[in-house]
Structure formats: structure tokens, C-alpha cells
Amino acid sequence: MRLCTLTVDGREDVGIAVDGGIVRLGVLAELTGTTLGPTLLDVVVGDQLGSIRAALADPEARAKALLSAEPAFAPIYRHPPKLWGVGLNFRGHAADLDVEQPVGTPGSYLRPSSCVIGHGDEIVLPVQSERVTAEAELGVVIGRTCRDVAPEDAPSVIFGYTTILDMTAEDAIRVNPRYIPWSKAFDTFCSLGPWVVTPDEVGDLSSIRITTVVNGETIATNQVSAMMRDPYWQVAHFSGGMTLDAGSVLSTGTPGAGVIQDGDVVEAVVEGIGTLRNTVRRADR
Template sequence: MADLLSASRRREIAALLDSRSDVEPADVLLEHAATIVDAGDIWGAGLNYRGHSQDLNTQQPSSGPGSYLRPGNCLIGNGQPIELPSQSRRVTAEAELGLVIGTECKNVRRDEWRSVVVGVTAVLDMTAEDVIRENPRYIPWAKGFDTFCSVGPQLVTLDEFDDTALRAIQVSTVRNGEVVSSAPVSDMKYDPGYLVEYFTAGRTFTPGTVICTGTPGAAVINSGDSITSVVDGVGTLSHTVK
């Protein structure tokens, strides 16, 4: 985890530990870190689950996953509020499994993906869905608003999951305590190995880069809602909507 935190974050955590001798380091990370990663890009796979494709009344891509790259300044910490932008009248929230890159890499082969991924985490991804329905070319703009992405609150190393256990992980989008959509990782059209190969092809990934692997389904969110990303055995992100 220390390798994935910037120098400024390490100094902040060290100061917190000095001032609160009764707190374990893990507690400080979960309570105070803005996000578990802040050093790399945030890539995403679109329409990787059939359920999300049905949300948008469109077919899943057959030549590779939909993709986007989003700005890091859209990140918020676990528990912080989501702000709905005035530029959209229909914002959705999507639970996802995130892959966190642990070593600089490029052109990673599908069967070697575990060698470059340090672990998995939970992601909550927001989208101005009305914008995408108008024109799918606007995906990066629709996902780049402030407070539109949450990653964490913890990272679980890959040695905790063999391939069978990884495929069995359940990803759920929960709004106001009710499950809106849920599916196991095995329901992905493009599995983690494919995604690592696809996104690192011809480009260098740095440690801390996150690959968001898609959502089983999205929930429309409005002011006053609570929204949760639950990735079983990995982590839970919970937010309120302003």
C-alpha cells in the first residue's frame, strides 16, 4: 500500500499516527485516505456485463470492450458526498471491481496479467447517462465531473483469490438499501486477463493505475439517495447524494 500512496499522503498518515497512538495504521487508511490510489490513470471497460448493456438498450461490443479514460480529480473518498452536476438530469451510479496495477508495464499478455496487478478493490462509478444516450462519443465528458468516482476503501492482494474464487466474486449496486443489480465476475464478457492485455497494448501503465472492469447494472441517483458499491470479499463504498 505504501508504494501506491504519494509522498504527501504518507506524510499525512504518519502525522495522524503520531497524533493518535491508539489507532492502527489500517484504520487511518480507511478513515482518512481520499482514495487508495492517486498516482495513476483510471481506465474503464464499458458494457462488459449484459445487464448494463440492457440498461442502455444497446448491444455489447463484439470486437473489444467499450473504453474510457477519466480524470483523477473526479475521485472522492469513501463516505464523501456525490454532487449532481447541473449539466445532467439523469446520473447513474455503478458498482465495479477495480484492478490496481502494481508495476510499470506495457503489452502484457493475457495469461500474465496477474504478474502486473497488485490487487483488486471496489469502485463506484458515476455517469451522466442522459449525455451518453444523446451521443456515446461523450463518455469521457459524462464521467469526468467532480465526485464522479470512488475507489477503495481497501485493496486486497491477488494471492487471496485463485481464478475460481475471483470469478465467483459478486458485484452489487445498492441504492437506499435495495440491490438494483448484482452479478458475479464470471458474467463479464471480457475477463480481467483480457482487459489487462487490451488496455496495456501499446501503452505504458504506471503503478497505481486502475482498470474499472464494468458494472452488472446502474442505478439512477437523485438528491437524498444513498448509494453503495458492494464487492464481496473485497470492499464496500458508501456515499450519499447531494
């Protein structure tokens, strides 16, 4: 199943991709007399996929719930319970920063939900940084609250996968790597969406290609198989001794970052998952 969050008449609703378009979950729930959503986070936390499939089986309700306009995407949701970022998980990205590749485990950081935006929103370059980079990443959406998950059991707690654009005030971490949490936490510095795709539609996870694109130019591209630590390992690592709440998102690392400037268009392309696009604007001083 492919799910998204839409903005319709100033309100957000969950969208479900079907043959012929996108079904609005709020309308489908009303027509079928079911309690679904109302947000995509509720769908994840409430394990609602089975109920959604049952509601979609009503052909009349499904047809009436189809979105009648072009979709206006919002972030998959605005307040992930945890938003983990993974750094230097592809060897080429260490070269971007002129640093040594970590040995054993990649870098990591938590970031606030205030940095979340969605497809089509503006990335605002803060006055505190003169060099901001953007990087495409595969996102893992946790579907069940868990702790101490073994790598081989990670698929059982994953709801689905999404596309992420991760921004960094790179000049800050070149001064001191300990500034990473600050350099990642500016408003608009994490774009999520537009789709969450359930694992049954993904196929071979290791073959998925992740590509960073700036103004139509491919900056970096590589497959999940080239990661130092794969997504299942990451779920195990970050759940070790720490609860991962349902709805948490892991951003699993980038093949490479591109410098972005005022007026740029930046994209994250994750094969089979989606294309996430944002424009760039310099903040008013």
C-alpha cells in the first residue's frame, strides 16, 4: 500500500494510492461508517492497514472517495515520536566532509519535529549558515513500539519506507563535529514524504537506489547494498536499550550531499518509494 498526507480545503487527510487515483481516507471512513485515521500517524500507531483494505473493498465508497483535484502533499506527519538521523553510512559521503569514515557504527543524531516539512514546501537557509547541503535518504517508518530488536526481526516492526531530504549547516560541523545536532535542527531542515510504502510493495530492499538531485543534476547516487550498516541493522542498533515508538522515523544515510542556494530546486529520488521535491529560499536578514 502507498499512503500519503494531503491538504484538501485547508485540512489534512490521509491519501491512499489506488488504480485511478488517490482515495481520501476521511471520506472513505465516513462512507463506510468506520473509524479510520484521521492522520497517517494514527494509521501507523493504530495498525489500521487491515481495516483500510476492508473499507477499500467497497467499490462504491472507493469511487466516491477519490480525490478530484491534483494532490497537494503535506509531510507524512508533522510530529514523529522520534526522528533519528544516520550520518556517514555511505563511504562517499565521508569524502564530502573531508573526514574519515567511522569504523564499526555510523554517526547518529536526534532532531526536533520543528524541522519537518513536506513535498513542495520551502527549505529556508538560515542566516546562521553560509553553506547548507541537502541529501537524499531512505526513511524507515517504525510500525510497532519496540525495544531490543534483533536485526533478523527488524522487518516485523517496520511499517514502511519513505523518502527524506536531510539538510545540514555544513560550515558548522566543519568547525566542530559536536555541532551536528545544532546543524541539523534548523526549521525546514527535514523533508518527509510524499509517500510511505509498505514493505510488501518494496521488494528487494538492498537494490533500492537513492539519488540526490540539485537543479536537475545528479549529485550522488547509490544503492542500499552499499551502506555500511543496512536499515535492519539500524533498527536493531537504535532500539537497543531504547524504546522506538510506533511512528518513529529513521533516516538511514545518504550517498552524497549537494550544496543548495537561494532559488534552487532539490530532489530526493528513492527508487520504488517516491520523489520528494523542495525549493530553496534564503531567510530574510
